[in-house]
Structures are given as structure tokens and as C-alpha cells.
Amino acid sequence: MDKSLVYSLSSRKIPNRVQFKYLRRFLNPREHLVIKICLLIILVNAVYLGIVFFRKHLEATPLPGGQYIEGVVGYPKNINPLYASSRDIDDDLSRLIYSRLFAYDTFGQLAPDIASSYEISSDGREYIIKIRDDVTWHNGGQLKADDVIFTFNLIKDPAYRSSLAASFSGVDISKVDDYTLKFSLSEPYAPFLELLTFGIMPGNIWNNIDANNASLSELNLKPVGSGPYRFKSLVRNRVGDLKEYRLAVNDNYYGQTPYIKSITFKFYIDYAQAIEALNDGQVDGLSYLPLANRAEVLAKNSFFFYDLVRPQVMAIFFNGDKNKQLADKGIRSALRSALDKDNLVSISSEGIYRRADGPILSFSAAYNPDIMPVQYDPEGAAVALGGKSIALTITVVDYGNNLSVAQAVKDYWEKAGVKVDLKIVSAEQAADLIKSRDFEIILYGQAIGGDPDIYAFWHSSQSGASGLNLAGYRSEAADKLLSEARTSVVLADRIEKYRQFQEILNTDVPAIFLYSPTYTYIHRKSIKGFSGDVLIKPADRFSGIAGWYVRTKKKLAW
DSSP, X not given: OHHHHHHHHOSOSSOOTTGGGGHHHHXXXXXXXXXXXXXXXXXXXXXXXXXXXXXXHEEEEEESOOEEEEEEXXXXXXXXXXXXXXXXXXXXXXXXXXXXXXXXXTTSOEEESXXXXXXXXXXXXXXXXXXXXXXXXXXXXXXXXXXXXXXXXXXXXXXXXXXXXXXXTTEEEEEEETTEEEEEESSOOTTHHHHOOXXXXXXXXXXXXXXXXXXXXXXXTSOOOOSSEEEEXXXXXXXXXXXXXXXXXXXXXXXXXXXXXXXXXXXXXXXXXXXXXXXXXXXXXXXXXXXXXXXXXSSGGGEXXXXXXXXXXXXXXXXXXXXXXXXXXXXXXXXXXXXXXXXXXXXXXXXOSEEOSSSSOTTSTTOOTTSXXXXXXHXXXXXXXXXXXXXXXXXXXXXXXXXXXXXXXXXXXXHTTOEXXXXXXXXXXXXXXXXXTOOSEEXXXXXXXXXXXXXXXXXXXXXXXXXXXXXOOOOHHHHHHHHHXXXXXXXXXXXXXXXXXXXXXXXXXXXXXXXXXXXXXEEETTSBOOOOSBOSSGGGGGTTGGGOBXXXXXXXXX
């Protein structure tokens, strides 16, 4: 009754601040302690939930600013699209300074750069390419079709001795309008767009420079381009050696303007010096970290190690013309089954390299996922090879971890009953042996490029002294697929033909594909935003440079 009377007289059911002062009069000490504990638990949980909420919803967003300093072994000489592809450091700087019609992205896929659209004729002999109309040079002025034509003609001009000239044999260029070009090919070539990744030079600057002086021009070290970064300055030591090269962001870049405002390259004579500079904090990253030097990097938790797949394959090539026993497909298949390829990857690189089961790697659209990897079967291999008195010689180039891999292959095959000798040669000796095909088996790597066109490595016409078909592989069915795939302008058709080719090659076993080496790129964790896992060329590590950042701000994301 008393409670009902009190409640009827009170408009509030929750005590106010003054009423809470009398709480002790109604609670015994134990009840008072329980309430305190409950309030403390509520407070702790509220703080914890608040932290969890902010961690979940508070994100760092990039801000413009900051710099990146990269250590490089070597020094630039010709930052010029005519010559840059011959030296990695020249190509690195060219990639940042110059625009191109097409470029490889961070996942190894060819994508437009300044090309806005393109059309391919039904016979594959004409490519009409439109370019963007908002591309400006670092020193002002607009990039137009005339500049692309000018650069292309310099590449083809024998007087300039460009390393790219041979790629454009039988190709002509013409102007449709200020922003449209036409390339005419003497015969269809499906990977043609891959060739259009050269940097574009400003014709109004270079047209007054004689071909004999082109490689000596100051523009080779102080270039003018239209890429995401522009030349800022360089530093030489007292004897004139180049020590630093500085780039500043191009604020008028037609694409996403990079967050990082400046990039500095520091040059070192060897990897020991470069790694020492990294450990001392003089640089933020290295352009390349050799596998053999990986252990020399201190404070590894402070760095990102990016092991990027290269379009290269290390394989064991059989020469049945030199050793008639190797002409037997059954023997070649048994030798393949006798190898534990996963263990060979571990031996070669402590598991960093990627296993390969064919000449086309898994990042390519033309890779055939339906071909099951051959399993390690030492017992089956021993039975297949037993009683045949097989003696083999493996030629191996004394480079990197090749010797340890070759020794492991020797051990596996000897366990299966094969007598194996190793012939260790230098790179120069290997070149002569390959040209004369004077080997029974060779452990060798091939760089296959970004496009799945592997005609040069497996077509029977390439099996001679001047070709790259090391196994002397001959197959009419394979030849037909390779020839048709490189001339078809229909991507789906190309993919299907390459997948059929892989099935034939997997059955014929002219080689045993082991692994694909990786390219280790390293930089401090303060440099964020790097993406991708494929590298067609070393310079392509900068494909996503616009997304890299150093500075951040926090904001709630609901």
C-alpha cells in the first residue's frame, strides 16, 4: 500500500541525482558492493565495445604527401624509350616518366594507358587506336598522334640503333587524325598490342637531335615525358658518378595523381652496399632483393617482402637426337614421375618460387587448369625404368641455385635406377652448347613474356641452331595450334588453341617443367598501397604507383 501511494505521487519512476544520495539508507553493504561491481563491469564493457567499434569502423585513408627512397644496384644511362629496355634501371625511370599506349597492370594483364579505344580488322592486319586528348607533357603542350608516330619512326630508324627495332619489322604507322593512329602489319600477329608498351617521346624536343648524338643527349638523363612523375634533379659525387636521381609528382597527370609527392633513387655498386643502406635506414626499399641475400636484411618485421611471379620457366629439356634413349616417350614420362617437384621448389628457393607444370603459367588466361599435375611416383618410375641400363648427362649452368637443383634431380633419378652425370658449364659455354644442341639434357630457364604466344619456344621451325626450341620438339598438331593461335584476333579462340597445345605437350613430355622464379621487391611497411603478384618486367612494379601512400588520416566508415 505504501509503495503504491508513493508511486502514485511520483511522476518519475527513475531516481534523480538528489534521490541517489539516499541509496545507502536502503541498501545493506553487500547490496551496495554488488551494485558497484555491476557498474564497473558495465563501464569496462562500454569502453571495450567502444574500442571494438572504432577499430572496426575507423579506417586510414591515404593523404597526398611524403616521399619514397629506393636503393638500386647500378646507375641510369639512357632514360629514353629507344634504349631503356636494355637496362633495368633505365626502364624503371622510363616507366615513371613516360606514358605509353598500353602497359601491364599489377596482375600481369595488358591494359590501356593513353589508348582510349582500339579496333582490329577482321584479318588482323590493321590496328586503329584512339588516344586520350588530355595528356600533357611535363613542360607543357599536348601529346598527340604526331608524337606517337615520331617515336615509332625513331625506333624503326636504323641510325638510332634501338633495341626495339626488330619487333616492328613489317609494321607501318599512319595518322588518321590528331588523336587516332593506324598500324598496318604485313601479316597478322595476335600479340601485337604487347609491343605498344614503349614510352612516347615529345617530337618537338627530339626532332632537332641528330641520330649520332641521340645517345649522348642531356635529355637521356633529364627527360621530358607525360607520365605520373617528372624529372626534378640529380646528384653526382666529386668524380662525376651519379649518386641520386629525384622525381617529383606530375600534378597535371591525366590519370590518378599519385599520393607520394617525390621519389628518389639512390645508386650502389653492389647488393652488399644496397642492403647495408636499407638496414641503416638510408633507403625505404630495394628495387630487387636476390634470393641469396635475403638473410642479410635485418629487422625483417619492418618490411614487406613481395615475391612477384615472373613469366619465366625453369625446365629440364630432353634432346632425343643426342641420346636415343630419350627419344622414348615412356622413358621421359618415367623420369618426370621420378621427380618430387614440390621438393625441388623448396631446394631451389626455400619454397619462394612457384611450381610450374607447363610452359604457360597460371596467371595467364591461356593456362589450362584441367591438366592434372603429375604426381611424384618413385615406385612406378623405378618399375618403368628398371632393366634398361639408362645413362644420362645433365648440362647445368653454374648460376644461382642451379647446381643444388641439378644434384637433387640426379639423386632422384639414380634412386629410380638411372646413371646420371652432371656437366657444369658457364653461361657463355651454355650459349654455345644450346646453339649446337650439344647436350643430352639441359636444366635451363626461358623468359616467355606476358602474352601466351610460345611459338618461338615450341614450333618445329624453331628447333634449329638459331631457334629457341631447345628440345627439338616436332609435332604437326602442335605446330598447327601454335601458328593459328598467334594469328587469331579472337581471344577465346586463342585461349582454346593454347589449352589444346598444353594437352599435347603434357602427353609428349619433351621437357619437365619445374618452377617459375620470383622477383623479390622489398620496402618498409611505412610505404603502403602496393598491390599485385605478377611482374612482366621489373619496371612494372610501379604499375600501381598512384595508389601507394605514406601519409594517412583516420575517419569513421559506417
